Amino acid sequence: MxxxxxxxxxxxxxxxxxxxxxxxxxxxxxxxxxxxxxxxxxxxxxxxxxxxxxxxxxxxxPRHIATPDAAKLIEMATFFRNRWRIPQCVGAIDGSHIPIIAPEEYPRDYNRKGWHAIVLQGVVDGKGLFWDVCVGYAGSVHDARVLRQSHLWELLNDGELLGKTKMAISGINVGHYLIGDPAYPMQNWLMKPFSDTGRLSAEQHTYNYRLSSARSVVEMAFGRLKGRWRCLLKRNDCKLELSKTMTLTCCVLHNICEEHGDNFIEEHDRQFNIQPPGQALPEHGELEGADIRAAIMSYFNRREE
Known part of the structure; x- marks a missing residue:
């Protein structure tokens, strides 16, 4: 510089x-x-x-946001298990909308409930550090579509990265996985809550509660990100490409702050993290990962007894 x-x-x-x-x-x-x-x-x-x-x-x-190797995945899974009693989880995924000025091309695509935005998809570990980010899809794009079109989908969908270290849970060999809200598709490497139809069993309620508790780590991470770097809270007077670059930069700076123990006042989180849960995807037929979800649910309920 x-x-x-x-x-x-x-x-x-x-x-x-x-x-x-x-x-x-x-x-x-x-x-x-x-x-x-x-x-x-x-x-x-x-x-x-x-x-x-x-x-x-x-x-x-490259130094502060990197795909974890096998040893790092085991370390992250251990942290999630010790803190939230969730086995084999290595991250929580969510999306957040970043306000922008209306772009010159296809402004309607970026319109979200009356304001223009881009989507920031982030995956954090149990400490709230980003280990994967995807920035720039139009604000009208559904979280599930952002995931399917992101490099993360290609990285994880073949099962190689998260399937190397498995644990026997309720008779099922379970690899590492992420947790997300109901907006995301179920996969062997992505668990989400049961859709609340009003007829959930006690076991399903327990499963949803445990996942929701652990998933709060990504919501709080977004809160601290926007709390420290307030350029992400309002429309920047710059073009679309620079808005994307600034958002990615703030994610890197967030990790640096977290790694160095920067003292962020936690009670300020709520006012910055205004992202509502994504709209649930309908569950039709046999879901991929349903056997893994059932095994984890059984694990939770054995632990509760």
């Missing part, structure tokens, strides 16, 4: 360029107000933000 002085002007110091970008991400202030605050031109503010985001994605993203 550094710049050299020229015969015509002095370059903005590197630390100041970083500060300008962080201020924009942390406050969501307009370019004009930031230019007045730091005593630089509006175009300089824009360049600082763009350069900083590019640097974070190129240099820091």
């Amino acid at each position: 550094g710049r050299e002085n020229t015969n015509y002007r002095l370059a903005v110091p590197l630390r100041k360029r970083v500060a300008i970008a962080l201020w924009k991400l942390a406050t969501g202030s307009g370019y004009r107000s930031i230019s007045h605050l730091f005593g630089v031109g509006i175009s300089t503010v824009f360049n600082c933000v763009e350069d900083f985001c590019d640097a974070v994605i190129n240099v820091l993203l």
Whole structure:
């Protein structure tokens, strides 16, 4: 991000360029107000933000948001089991909408209940750190469709990554899996709650409660993400591509803050995480992963007895 002085002007110091970008991400202030605050031109503010985001994605993203290996998956599963008594779970998945200004192309696709947005799909571990993110689908796209079109679907659908280490649960060999809300499709590697038809058994209620308790980790992660980086709370005065880049940058910075024990005030989470649960997908016929869900439900109820 550094710049050299020229015969015509002095370059903005590197630390100041970083500060300008962080201020924009942390406050969501307009370019004009930031230019007045730091005593630089509006175009300089824009360049600082763009350069900083590019640097974070190129240099820091591979270090702080990475697909876990087999040893890391076992570590994450152990954390989930110890904290929420859920076996073999390695992450929680959810989507969140990030406000944007109406894009020039296909603005209706990005319209969500009267405002324009892009979808941020995130998978977090038990500590609330992102280990997979997908940013940029139009706000009108359903969470299940975002998942099916994301690289995560290709990564996990063949069963290779999450199927390496299995555990016998109620007579079924269960690999690692994610948990999601009712908006997601059931898979061998993705568990979701039973649809509440008013006729759920006590065992099914217990299963739903345990999954909901563990899934709260991703909701709280989104809350802390938006609480720290408030540019994600309101429409940014920038084009679509930069909005995507800024969102991805904030996810990286979130992980860095969490890894270094940054003290975020938890009671502020609720006001930032306003994402309602996704609309449940109808359950027709035999679901993929139904035997695994039944085994986990049996495991929960044995533990409750």
